[in-house]
Amino acid sequence: MVRRHELSDAQWQRIESLLPANGRPGGQWADHRRVINGVLFRARTGVPWPDLPERYGSWQTVYERHRRWSADGTWRRILDELQIEADATDPDGALERSLDQQREWAVNIDSTSCRAHQHAAGARHCPPRDFPQRGAEPVWRAGREALGRSRGGLTSKVHLLADDRARPLAWQTSPGQRGDSPMFTAVLALLRIRRRGPGRPRTRPDRVRGDKAYSSHDNRAYLRRRGIKATIAQPEDQRANRRSRGQIGGRPPAFDRAQYRRRSAAERCVSKWKQFRAVATRYDKRDYVFNGTLTVAAIVIWLRDTVQEPSETT
Template identity: 45%
Template structure:
């Protein structure tokens, strides 16, 4: 959105970001004229970056119901996920993706407004979890964001679970969400060159899964695993290969989380449904990619 003085307002799309995102927005062929796409998308971005209520959107973005309805429609249609994949495909075609992939997770507290979600039978979509990926712990209701990012700290795959879900259980489905489309013919690229993770992912099953797919990895061994292997003597086998220099790069995924959480709507969950919150994370991820191209 541009103010009367011709200056781009804060928390809105830049011209470059708009040129990358607007072509992906579906256009209605019939019906009455609708609010300009750029105004509505700027309203979505403003809401996610500031974390305000939909009802409190500034009037310059048009009716708040219009912005919310269109955001919800795009979320259910998977538009933000496709936009993220298009950015990844563009970078991959230019050879700009570092396939040394880091995986990790972060806990996000849910706001009390997000927790007030109706759970009537028959009212949820088939792809919406019954618990809306809310987990209950001592800190209250939480959601966990599982993230796989490339070597430059840009999201490749996003997955949401309840806050108490263990990272190791989600490692395999998270990696299977990496699907970078090819610019021409061919299947999407799904296999990293190397995976870096912390001890939460140090299970034998996950290591076996990576070896089966031909993916090298750098994951430190837990102390109890080391002790158990030593106690078995020769039968314990060799310790897994570990490169400390590569492991130092694991902070890249932490920096990626920090950039995503610069948006207040990501750092605290205000969305009542998992579909809407995941769409918000994908839109924030798209903006990270747009800054790097």
């Protein structure tokens, strides 16, 4: 019987072949499905690891598997394969049609703050470790575990890219006080949708949508250099400054209101993500473990969107 927050049979069959082989020097893996269901239960409910129900086995085994797969990139590889498969079998899922019915790959950028629980603080300072990093290097000082002080207290911020079906594509964590605009290029640099078979990964979307926080000269120039259309709202102070300069201020940047309405996909993605309480509130001390929790939640979001459950028969 499949319980709440656990993988269905169809979802399990989809990822079973993507997991590490059940056999390693020195012993055997505990049952993958039971352990993964334990990780999902903790991510969804936010319970402390020792409070996991006994049906998932030893909580140390579940935690260690989650920590290990967060460090070696196993969770990330599973998510990559789901994105590759969705792009190869359902192009309209990854490349949504724009309002003028021309095929266009658009991504939506946004950020969200995750309040850090007191148990997330106090990690010992350690030198940078060689945990997998995709794309650009982190822009904050290593060893700080992406925790910082903001008006909300001790927080982490997640800067994310979402497609038009409100599914997370790439993200970067930072301390909670980090601004959105400085992270714009770093997050876009992480966007890599690999192809099934030969060919370079897809890294350049046709359009990027963002709110006023991402409106800056540097960000717009970066998109122009890469040939990417920008649908980014301009704040009133920037518009007033341009008008006050007269002809020197130049023309206002192009802005498509109909396209901008579709930016809400990023906010819907955040809403899906924060249904997992271990994402809405950060309990993990280490940044790489918290990123693993984010990836587990993203895997579930992609599975729910791409795996078709068999219809119930009466």
